[in-house]
Amino acid sequence: MPKISKRLDFFTDSLIRRMTRVANKYGATNLSQGFPDFDPPQELVNELKKVADTGPHQYEITWGSQKFREALAKKQSKYMGLAINPDTDIVVTCGSTEAMMVAMMTVCDHGDKVIVFSPFYENYVADTILCGAEPIYVPLHPPQFSFDKDELRSAFAQNPKALVLCNPSNPTGKVFSRDELDYIAQLAIEYDTFVIADEVYEHIVLPPFEHTYIASLPGMYERTISCSSLSKTYSITGWRLGYIIAPSFITENARKVHDFLTVGAAAPLQAAALAGLNLPDSYYIKLQNLYDNKKKVFLKGLDEAGLKYVEPQGAYYVMVDISEFWDGSDVVFCEWMAKEVGVAAVPGSSFFKEDINKYVRFHFAKKEETLIEATNKLAFLREKAAKGNLLNIN
Incomplete structure (x- = not known):
């Protein structure tokens, strides 16, 4: 066999x-x-009932319905502090799991290296290996799960293609400080490295801590692929609605990868999820x-x-x-x-x-x-x- x-x-x-x-x-x-x-939220449940009767029930545009992308761009532009173009900067995916895989496949070639902090969400290593890339592990030291700057610089010195950043972190619940993010950004720019940011817990940040989107830091939007989903924010993990936000030279290629992986996220769920994206602050x-x-x-x-x-x-x-x-x-x-x-x-x-x-x-x-x-x-x-x-x- x-x-x-x-x-x-x-x-x-x-x-x-x-x-x-x-x-x-x-x-x-x-x-x-x-x-x-x-x-x-009841608003999403009510909208889902309506969509069951009225549709859509057929394919949407592969990288996400127009209304979904517009609503997402409006919300994320506000929270990320960036001007996100719904027509060029977004790819809607089947959950953040696919978003991360698409991001990895978009920027990595066989033999490339990818920095992964340890501990890590288990999908990151599998994604790296399935892309034919090699993980470089950088430890996060307990009890605060902070990285050592010299260890991180040594990893960047190996000329990685990308770094994976989970912030807030699964599994530790760590929220990376602004100083930590500034140092990661400094090295990413110095070594010309992409950052693949998993920010699925972006709205679950516990006081007194604050979340900073790494894409919002100076010089970082051009090299950051921001991945997230609606799963945790709206308690709809089974809906599998995720997304990538990145500059157009990245998304136009990510859309090709996404198209041949899954074609597109569920059209009726995108329509129903508008009720969540339009919720007030x-x-x-x-x-x-x-x-x-x-x-x-x-x-x-x-x-x-x-x-x-x-x-x-x-x-x-x-x-x-x-x-x-x-x-x-x-x-x-x-x-x-x-x-x-x-x-x-x-x-x-x-x-x-x-x-x-x-x-x-x-x-x-x-x-x-x-x-x-x-x-x-x-x-x-x-x-x-x-x-x-x-x-x-x-």
């Missing part, structure tokens, strides 16, 4: 999505894969307050359970230190915890290039009652771990 591509030897299936299957298997509270258990303030409150509820529960964690600055993830319970495979630990404790998390090792097994990632994009239920279960983690049944996962 012919052999499967050797590229697939360098990464596994998604441990994040795998842990949802584990949660379902054991009936555990799923704090692994980051999707809400509450509804989107007050919606984003309420969203920030919503997640700040959820963070407080969840961290209070972790404190009461006596668990050590890294407090997030943005997004909706918390890295919890499990080293006092277990020094083996965190994959084994997470399956045990789903079965014996009834809470599902993501093994932290899936995010690190380094051999680190001491963290698991929880998310708090859940109803308050779900978070309280989960932390009530986690209160028994130490007791159950002490019974010595950590390998009882059959």
